[in-house]
Amino acid sequence: AAGVIQSPRHLIKEKRETATLKCYPIPRHDTVYWYQQGPGQDPQFLISFYEKMQSDKGSIPDRFSAQQFSDYHSELNMSSLELGDSALYFCASSSGSVYGYTFGSGTRLTVV
Amino acid sequence: DAKTTQPTSMDCAEGRAANLPCNHSTISGNEYVYWYRQIHSQGPQYIIHGLKNNETNEMASLIITEDRKSSTLILPHATLRDTAVYYCIVRLRGAGNQFYFGTGTSLTVIP
Numbered sequence: 069a070a071g072v073i074q075s076p077r078h079l080i081k082e083k084r085e086t087a088t089l090k091c092y093p094i095p096r097h098d099t100v101y102w103y104q105q106g107p108g109q110d111p112q113f114l115i116s117f118y119e120k121m122q123s124d125k126g127s128i129p130d131r132f133s134a135q136q137f138s139d140y141h142s143e144l145n146m147s148s149l150e151l152g153d154s155a156l157y158f159c160a161s162s163s164g165s166v167y168g169y170t171f172g173s174g175t176r177l178t179v180v
Numbered sequence: 181d182a183k184t185t186q187p188t189s190m191d192c193a194e195g196r197a198a199n200l201p202c203n204h205s206t207i208s209g210n211e212y213v214y215w216y217r218q219i220h221s222q223g224p225q226y227i228i229h230g231l232k233n234n235e236t237n238e239m240a241s242l243i244i245t246e247d248r249k250s251s252t253l254i255l256p257h258a259t260l261r262d263t264a265v266y267y268c269i270v271r272l273r274g275a276g277n278q279f280y281f282g283t284g285t286s287l288t289v290i291p
Contacts, residue, residue, distance in 0.1 A: 072223075101278050110267075110281040111224065124278055158223050169279075171223030 070094055072161050072172035080178045081149050089144040089175045093161030099123070100142040101169065102134060103158040111158060117142055149179045184268045189286040192262075198255040200285050202268030205249040211272055213244060214279065215253045217264040224267065224281075227253065258289045 073092040081087050093100050099118045103111040104127075113126035117136035128134075131149075136142045140161075146153060156176050162169030185203040192198040204213065215227040228235055228242045230251070235242045241254040255262055267284040271277050 103281075110283060111218075113278045113280060116278050126278070156221060160223075170226065173223050174221070176221075 072159055072170050074157075074159050074172035074175050076175060077173065078176050078178075080180060082180055083149055083151060085149050085179075087146045087149060087177060089146070089157050089159075089177070091142045091144070091159030091161075091172060093140050093142070093159075094163075094170055097161035097163045097170075098140060099162045099169070100136055100140070101160040101162075102128075102142070102144050103160065103171075105156040105158065105174075106152075107155070114144070146177075151179050153177060154179045184270060184282050186266070186268055186283065186285045188283065189288070191288050191290055192255075192258045194260060194289050194291050195257055198253075198258040198262065198287060198289070200253040200255075200266050200268075200287065201250065202252070203250045204268070204270045207248050207270050211270045213242065213248075213251050214269045214271065215240070215242065216267045216269065216279070216281075217262075218267070218284075219261075219264040227266075258287075260289050260291065263287060263289045 075090045101116040102114040105111045114128040115134050116124045120136045132146050134144045156174045158171050158174045160169045160171040212229050212231050214229040216224040218224045228240050230242045230244050244251045265284040265286050267281050269279045
């Protein structure tokens with residue numbers, strides 16, 4: 069079965085650079101969620117999109133932005149990167165059913 | 181969403197049942213209980229969910245107390261591959277209702 073695809077798997081950036089993470093949801097899933105997980109921490113909700121519109125916002129820094137495109141894939145744009153942005157970034161998708169949602173394998177971002 | 185309380189860590193012998201408790205005393209009537217697990221740095225994996233009744237699937241069983249203020253996830257025959265952090269989450273059903281992860285229980289299955 070198709071899963072949530074995230075790219076790239078690993079990314080190394082320098083401070084003050086920008087990064088773009090991509091997420092391709094499971095086909096026919098209309099909702100995408102982004103999470104950030106720092107070293108030794110639990111996943112923290114950043115932002116979600118439903119039918120290409122932002123549906124909720126969590127602890128997403130102002131330096132970050134995201135959008136969902138017409139094909140339902142989503143991109144998380146991160147600017148002015150800081151060392152503290154080093155983390156695993158997970159994307160998840162759902163169809164709004166009671167079964168919750170499916171996570172991707174994540175992108176590991178390292179800021180040096 | 182209601183907050184949940186879980187033990188920080190637990191050990192379980194391989195082949196034995198692992199019983200992971202969760203308290204959610206402020207759960208509302210239309211909130212579901214979900215369990216996810218995260219195996220070292222992988223994406224969280226859905227295990228099971230329930231509203232009122234006990235549930236069972238190929239991975240686990242979920243026992244929810246009658247007052248719904250607590251639940252227990254049961255892995256009937258734990259294997260080394262079940263070593264992971266297990267998250268108990270309560271949330272409303274439906275799109276846009278994101279999961280808020282708490283601290284979770286770090287389960288170690290011992291050979």
